[in-house]
Amino acid sequence: MPDALAHLQMAHLEALERRYADAMSALGYDGVLIFSGRPALHFGDDQHANFCSYGHFQHWTGQAGLAHSWLLVQPGQHTTCFVHAPDDFWHLPPSLPDEGWTDYLEVISGRFETPPAVNASRLAVIGDVAEATARALGAECNPPALLTALDEGRVRKSxxxxxxxxxxxxxxxxxxxxxxxxxxxxxxxxxxxxxxxxxxxxxxxxxxxxxxxxxxxxxxxxxxxxxxxxxxxxxxxxxxxxxxxxxxxxxxxxxxxxxxxxxxxxxxxxxxxxxxxxxxxxxxxxxxxxxxxxxxxxxxxxxxxxxxxxxxxxxxxxxxxxxxxxxxxxxxxxxxxxxxxxxxxxxxxxxxxxxxxxxxxxxxxxxxxxxxxxxxxxxxxxxxxxxxxxxxxxxxxxxxxxxxxxxxxxxxxxxxxxxxxxxxxxxxxxxxxxx
Missing domain, CATH: 3.90.230.10 (Creatinase/methionine aminopeptidase superfamily)
Incomplete structure (x- = not known):
């Protein structure tokens, strides 16, 4: 079935790319890597708590349940979503919906427990990411000025x-x-x-x-x-x-x-x-x-x-x-x-x-x-x-x-x-x- 909201979602994503480009230009970044997040284990247990992905990841994809996934935004390049979907017989791997964003973004499925390699001179990584992970990428972790700008971009809805x-x-x-x-x-x-x-x-x-x-x-x-x-x-x-x-x-x-x-x-x-x-x-x-x-x-x-x-x-x-x-x-x-x-x-x-x-x-x-x-x-x-x-x-x-x-x-x-x-x-x- 064709996605009835596809044309509206395309306009939404185009505006997101412009907004991110403006924020990165103003603050001197040439890449932003967004982590969707990971389910948390209950203390002393092997059961996970209910999971909801990071809001800025959802702002692009609308996917509340995609864990261990990443989204890379770089002005002038195709925005890419790295979907963590490993082969698994214990759990059903995620399947993507028939929605406009899956055509607009470059979608790469695979294993992404660790972040994808990024070629950027100044990279910010945002989300529930450890400082050590950000340092390994040569990235700044959750820079406050960037988060403030991106939060403001969510105030007015498309x-x-x-x-x-x-x-x-x-x-x-x-x-x-x-x-x-x-x-x-x-x-x-x-x-x-x-x-x-x-x-x-x-x-x-x-x-x-x-x-x-x-x-x-x-x-x-x-x-x-x-x-x-x-x-x-x-x-x-x-x-x-x-x-x-x-x-x-x-x-x-x-x-x-x-x-x-x-x-x-x-x-x-x-x-x-x-x-x-x-x-x-x-x-x-x-x-x-x-x-x-x-x-x-x-x-x-x-x-x-x-x-x-x-x-x-x-x-x-x-x-x-x-x-x-x-x-x-x-x-x-x-x-x-x-x-x-x-x-x-x-x-x-x-x-x-x-x-x-x-x-x-x-x-x-x-x-x-x-x-x-x-x-x-x-x-x-x-x-x-x-x-x-x-x-x-x-x-x-x-x-x-x-x-x-x-x-x-x-x-x-x-x-x-x-x-x-x-x-x-x-x-x-x-x-x-x-x-």
Whole structure:
């Protein structure tokens, strides 16, 4: 079958070659060798951990599972991918997909536990490479200025990358729909996870991050990492944060649903959190300061807390008193690409660090939005005892309706997350267009 994305991928690769050539020229390199990486052994064992190839290798190939492989970029020469595919009867050697990059790049298959020989007067090698390996090549290992330039080149996505992110969203939503159906059928977290994987056609080692499947109070654990095999007696709520990887590019979607045993107040909060997410998506545009947008999320959340009678007093006081931070301790979103938390979210295009404000240390994106960026928007509202305890003991705690909080604790929390591509005059919600 012809590759429908081949022409977009060709344009993507041509732009990559120009970008690498410009970075190498500016920094004085005539070659960059990218290592895909190697699986790590568990300590004291002969079993390997799940593997994912280096992001800059995936940026060219989209291959998340190619280990011990290399990609050589030299201006004026054919970019070459050295694919580690030895004869082996213990494991099936990798086979390459029918995609445009395999025609555009020179592909050489063989054994590459050690790097290929490179003829370059000044070579940089990047990835999980030992200094001794770089020295043997006469290369500089992971030079910071070059990495900063290459990271910046991943911030603005090509048409090809947006198409891949869109398809990843489409497939992830198939999983979310199946997860919701399993929840309403009374299944356990493990069964919901298996329903997600089956519907989205993934094995667990292929997902871009560990799926979060939290029933009830487990939804208040932001990175909940277990799957109970028994269904709870009461079905208050479900939070699913789960994605899909397509040609290296990641979807990162979260949905929350009230269950048959949900408090009506919780169901109303879920609806209103969808509204807040929509308002924040509508505010996206080039030039928007993401820190300011994150702060707007806190103002909208404060208004909701007052409206729902969780908090007395004004929305302004709820923000200033730190109440909203106790109900939502994470950032509004992050850059998205071949990594779920993609690179350069806290660094300007000039390489200047842009740390989050002290009151919002978890914010992963602190720069102004630009055309080509793809971001997540994920407002949240949680009932986390570890955070609510100190709030209750503080002066601001007197404004909180603790009896209502107590009713809502078994529901865990709410997170609504979409993936949105920023264009010059519009935004494209890659999640909602498939929902």
């Amino acid at each position: 048409e090809y990358e947006i198409a891949c992110l869109s398809e990843a969203n489409r497939m992830a939503l198939r999983g979310h729909q199946a997860a919701r159906a399993a929840f309403l059928a009374g299944e356990s977290e493990l069964d919901i996870q298996l329903a997600y994987l089956k519907a989205s056609r993934q094995r667990e080692s292929d997902v871009p991050y560990g799926n979060i499947v939290g029933l009830g109070a487990h939804g208040a654990v932001l990175h909940y990492q277990h799957y109970d095999s028994e269904a709870p007696a009461s079905r208050h709520s479900l939070l699913v944060d789960a994605g899909y990887r397509y040609r290296g590019y990641c979807a990162d979607i979260t949905r929350s649903w009230p269950g048959p045993d949900a408090d009506p107040a919780f169901a109303a909060l879920v609806t209103r959190m969808h509204d807040i997410k929509q308002q924040l998506v509508a505010a996206l545009a080039p030039g928007v300061d993401f820190v300011a947008l994150h702060e707007r999320m806190h103002r909208l959340l404060a208004a909701l807390l007052v409206e729902s009678e969780l908090v007395a007093g004004s929305a302004e006081a709820a923000v200033e008193g730190g109440i909203t931070r106790a109900f939502c301790p994470h950032g509004l979103g992050h850059l998205l690409g071949v990594q779920v938390h993609d690179v350069a979210g806290r660094t300007s295009r000039e390489g200047i660090p842009l740390p989050p404000p002290p009151e919002h240390p978890a914010l992963r994106l602190t720069r102004e939005l630009e055309p080509g960026m793809t971001v997540t928007i994920e407002p949240g509202l949680y009932f986390i005892p570890m955070l609510l305890g100190p709030l209750q003991a503080s002066p601001a705690g007197s404004d909180v309706n603790w009896s209502l909080v107590e009713r809502l604790l078994p529901h865990g929390g709410i997170r609504i997350e979409d993936n949105v591509a920023i264009a010059t005059h519009s935004v494209r919600n890659l999640t909602m267009e498939h929902e």
